[in-house]
Amino acid sequence: MISNIMTMVxxxxxxxxxxxxxxxxxxxxxxxxxxxxxxxxxxxxxxISSPEDLNIKIENGERAPDLVKYLSSQGITxxxxxxxxxxxxxxxxxxSDDYAAQMAKGLSAEVTLVADNSNEKLQNSIRRLEKNLQxxxxxxxxxxxxxxxIDPRVVQPIKVNVxxxxxxxxxxxxxxxxxxxxMIYAVFISGMNLAIDTSAGERERNSLALLLSHPVSTRNIxxxxxxxxxxFAMLGxxxxxxxxKLSYSFVPWQELGxxxxxxxxxxxxxxxIGLPIAIMAASLQLFVSFMAKTFKEAQSYLTLVLIVPMMxxxxxxxxIAPDTLQWLPVSGQQQALIAFxxxxxxxxxxxxxxSMTTLVIALGLTFAMEKSLKSEKIVFGL
Amino acid sequence: xxxVANLSKRIGEVxxxxxxxxxxxxxxxxxxxxxxxxGKTTCxxxxxGLLQADMGSAEIDGIDVAKSPIEAKQQLGLFPDPFGLxxxxxxxxxxxxxxxxxxxxxxDAKAATAKVLSQLHMDDIADxxxxxxxxxxxxxxALAQAIVHQPTNIILDEPTRGLDVMSTRxxxxxxxxxxxxxxxxxxxxxxxxxxxxxxxxxIVMAQGKVVAVGSPDELCEQTGKDSLEDAFIHxxxxxxxxxA
Numbered sequence: 001m002i003s004n005i006m007t008m009v010x011x012x013x014x015x016x017x018x019x020x021x022x023x024x025x026x027x028x029x030x031x032x033x034x035x036x037x038x039x040x041x042x043x044x045x046x047x048i049s050s051p052e053d054l055n056i057k058i059e060n061g062e063r064a065p066d067l068v069k070y071l072s073s074q075g076i077t078x079x080x081x082x083x084x085x086x087x088x089x090x091x092x093x094x095x096s097d098d099y100a101a102q103m104a105k106g107l108s109a110e111v112t113l114v115a116d117n118s119n120e121k122l123q124n125s126i127r128r129l130e131k132n133l134q135x136x137x138x139x140x141x142x143x144x145x146x147x148x149x150i151d152p153r154v155v156q157p158i159k160v161n162v163x164x165x166x167x168x169x170x171x172x173x174x175x176x177x178x179x180x181x182x183m184i185y186a187v188f189i190s191g192m193n194l195a196i197d198t199s200a201g202e203r204e205r206n207s208l209a210l211l212l213s214h215p216v217s218t219r220n221i222x223x224x225x226x227x228x229x230x231x232f233a234m235l236g237x238x239x240x241x242x243x244x245k246l247s248y249s250f251v252p253w254q255e256l257g258x259x260x261x262x263x264x265x266x267x268x269x270x271x272x273i274g275l276p277i278a279i280m281a282a283s284l285q286l287f288v289s290f291m292a293k294t295f296k297e298a299q300s301y302l303t304l305v306l307i308v309p310m311m312x313x314x315x316x317x318x319x320i321a322p323d324t325l326q327w328l329p330v331s332g333q334q335q336a337l338i339a340f341x342x343x344x345x346x347x348x349x350x351x352x353x354x355s356m357t358t359l360v361i362a363l364g365l366t367f368a369m370e371k372s373l374k375s376e377k378i379v380f381g382l
Numbered sequence: 383x384x385x386v387a388n389l390s391k392r393i394g395e396v397x398x399x400x401x402x403x404x405x406x407x408x409x410x411x412x413x414x415x416x417x418x419x420x421g422k423t424t425c426x427x428x429x430x431g432l433l434q435a436d437m438g439s440a441e442i443d444g445i446d447v448a449k450s451p452i453e454a455k456q457q458l459g460l461f462p463d464p465f466g467l468x469x470x471x472x473x474x475x476x477x478x479x480x481x482x483x484x485x486x487x488x489x490d491a492k493a494a495t496a497k498v499l500s501q502l503h504m505d506d507i508a509d510x511x512x513x514x515x516x517x518x519x520x521x522x523x524a525l526a527q528a529i530v531h532q533p534t535n536i537i538l539d540e541p542t543r544g545l546d547v548m549s550t551r552x553x554x555x556x557x558x559x560x561x562x563x564x565x566x567x568x569x570x571x572x573x574x575x576x577x578x579x580x581x582x583x584x585i586v587m588a589q590g591k592v593v594a595v596g597s598p599d600e601l602c603e604q605t606g607k608d609s610l611e612d613a614f615i616h617x618x619x620x621x622x623x624x625x626a
Contacts, residue, residue, distance in 0.1 A: 007482040011471070018470040018511075207466035213430040214483045215455035376433055 004216055008224030009231070016194045016232060026190035026232065030239035033182045038247045041175060045255050054125050055079030056091040063099045064109075067136055074132050089125050091115040106144055179248075179260055180337045181313040183240055183270060184330060187278045188285075188306055190236020191229040195285035198225050200298035203290075209379055218373045222286075222366055229282035230275075237274050241267045260341060269340055273333045273351070276358040280329060281309075283365035290372055326350050329358040383408050384429060384535055384568055388438035391424055391590075398424040399435070400590035406568040406583070408534065411561050413577040414570040416587035417618060422570035423463070425587070426539050429568075430460055442535055456485060459528035461569075463539040465520050469513040473504055473523045476512065477530050484531040491530075498526045502552065518549035525556065536560060538569035542576055554580060578610045588618040 016022045058078040061068045071077070079088035096102075096110035103109045111133065115126050142152035202208045211221060245262035253259040288305050292298035309330045316331035316338075325331050326347070332354020336346045372378045384406040391399040398421045406412035414422050427433045429440045431451045440447045445454040468476055474495055481491035499508045502522050507515070512523060521541070528536055538557075542550050557580060560567050571577055577584055578598045586594045586601070594601060594617050598610045605613040 004483055004485075007479065007488075011468075011475075011479045014475070015468055015470050205466060205469070206462070206464040207468060209427075209432055210460065210462050210466035211483075213432055213455065213458075213460045213462070214480060215452045215458075215485070216483050217452060379432060 005220050005224045005227070008216070008221065009228045012194075012198055012225065012228035013231065016197070016228065019194070019197060022193040022197055022232070025193040026236040027239070029186055029189040030236050031243055033186070034240060034244040034247045037179060037182055037244075038251055041179075041251045044175070045252055053077060054128060055088045056093060056125070056129065057088065058093045058095075060095040060097075060099070063095045063097075064103070064111075067095075067111075067133075070136050071129075071132060076129060076132060089122060090119075091122065091125060091129060093129070175256075176260060176338050176341055177313075177316065177334070179244075180334050180341070181310075181316075183237065183244065184274065184277060184313060184334055184337075185310065186237045186240035187233045187274050188281045188309055190240075191233030191278070191282055192285055192302060192306075194232045195225075195229045195282060196289045196295055196298045196302065198228065199286050199289035200292050201295050203379070204295055212373065212379060219370050222370045222373065225286055226279065226282045226362075226366055229286060230278045233278040233281055234271065234275065237278065238267075238271065241270055266337075266340060270337060273337060273355070276355045276362070277330060277333060280358045280362040280365075283362045283369065287365045287369050287372075290369060290378055327353050327357070329354055329361060333358070383441075383443055383566055384412075384537070385441040385444075386425065386429065386438070387441070389425065389428060389435050389440060390437040391421075391428060391433060391435050393424065398590050399428065399438075401438070402587070402590060402592055403438075404585045404592055404595060406535075406566050408566045409561060409564045410582040411557055411567045411569070411580050412583045412585065413581035414568065414585050414587060415572065415574075415577050415614065416570075417572060420587040421590040422572075422587060423539055424590075426537055426568075426570055429537060430455060430458055457534045459531065459533035459536040461524050461528040461536070461538040461541055463541075463543065465524040467512045467515070467520055467523055470511055472509045472511055473526065474499060474508045476523060477526045480527045481530045484533075486531055494530050494532070495526075498530045502526050502556070517544045518546060518552075521545055521549055521553065525553065529556075529560065533565075535566045535568070538567070540571060541569055542571065542573060550576075574609075574611045574614065584610075586614060586617050593617045 052075075054076045056076060056079065058068060058071075061078060068078070092112075092114040094112040094114065096112070099109045099111070113126070113129065113133075115122055117123075117126065141155070145152045145155065202211070212218070241262060245267065248260055248262055251260070253261075284305065285302055288301050289298035292301050312325070312328055312330040313334055315325050316334045326335050327350055332350050336351040339346050386405075387403050389399045389402040390397070400421075402421070402425060404412075414425065416422050424433060428435050429442070429447060431447045431454070434448060442454045443457050445457075447454040468479075471479070477498065478491045478495040481494050482488060486494060499505060502525060504519075504522050504526065507519055512520070515523065525541075528538070541553055545553065554576075557567055557569070561582075582597060584594075584596065584598055584601060585592055594604065596604065601613045601617070602608065602610060605616040607613040607616055
């Protein structure tokens, strides 16, 4: 009977909405994760995009005005230590007394770079400074050769050309993978507490036996529980998407050359794709929780079980797994979502197949649950 | 009417029910009396289909519980032990929920709930959440749940356990009223006074078997004892596990 399923779903949702633990579990994730992600992306983008000015201590700079000018054009300048607002790196560049004279004579002019090479944090800055000094040196060398009528190419037997094939899209692959993974994961996290509460929790409170003694089929009870948890999970997903849409707009994506914009179309697609995953998550969590004897036990089992979708999703975003993985639940759908954000064509066959597999797993778990609820051991937790 | 025929059930190493047969008639209060561990709860759980018997059958109004559980249970109200309340729902929501599960429409369920709540004088707590209820308030909520859909048969598992005098009286009056309206009331107990005061028929159980059947007076007569308590001890052969 459909009507008693609806009665049960309504009751489960009222019950869940009043359960602070269930609601907070969903809310923390839905609100917290997109914000955390944003923070992380901002940091990440700050690191990969154009480097900041490098402030070092340049001593006797007046002896080499040309080199100082060159360095400052590369963003490396002398920073006054008194100025607290500047982050002056502990690197010293000292020009020798005879720098200008040596330079004028066309001999090697001495420059001393003083820095702690074991300091990890300084490594990048030191390398940057060294690279710039070498470039300047090579340029001066070339000029000296030209002045003597020699083609500078003589001293450059090999010319290395580096072609970076990375497109802005592929650079963003990992970021996109992580972003979609956290959204898909919302489906698993948001309904989890309710799933435990309505199964292991219900038995712990002795209401499971009472419910089963009423004229309701076990199948309807299981369906109602799966439906209720699914609804909760989908609400969690919707909230995650809305928060993501709002917060992702604050991330300076343009510095990466691509944008992760949560468009309305993307939200609709995510909800559509997320539904089978939510159903599977609900039946998986309920099934595992019914197997556990207590609320606590169910929690620890589920924490372990939830690693599986996480792994699938990770494998999809880092391209570390074989192609077959694209056909599996969770990873298959995630690939499709990433393709959509990148503006590529969605691999329909893969998406359909992985969604079907997802639903088949959900159905199998639901039947298994129906069967287990007819077992005295499960009902009374013997 | 509840009819149990040749019921046998083994749980682990224990023969919990051993060829148990009895009939609880409509318009009567039948008490299932036995010491702790006699198999009372197992018997009741089998009647409402939570446990499957190894042998024998349980019928409610002539419908076999094992064969058509849903139809059989439609004529059954259950007062379980423990109660199994939903702490986050109010009695009104709780009772109405189970009324709907028993086939009442939403509107009917609400009306029936309102009626049973006022019948049990629960109007003051009807819209409070069950969390923090006293044992008496919990008992009333569970009782309202059991009778809200007006089932012909009502089964109560150890209904007076942990109740104070006032709550016990509420319960006793209600059971008498149900009997007067022609319902079949079956309850398990190990409390003598309660059984003696209420029951038309007493089924004395020990080690999963029926030891004797009859009204409290008949049982006294059969055993030649003055009180039901003495008769009971005589029947089961020991005074272990009995509350006076």
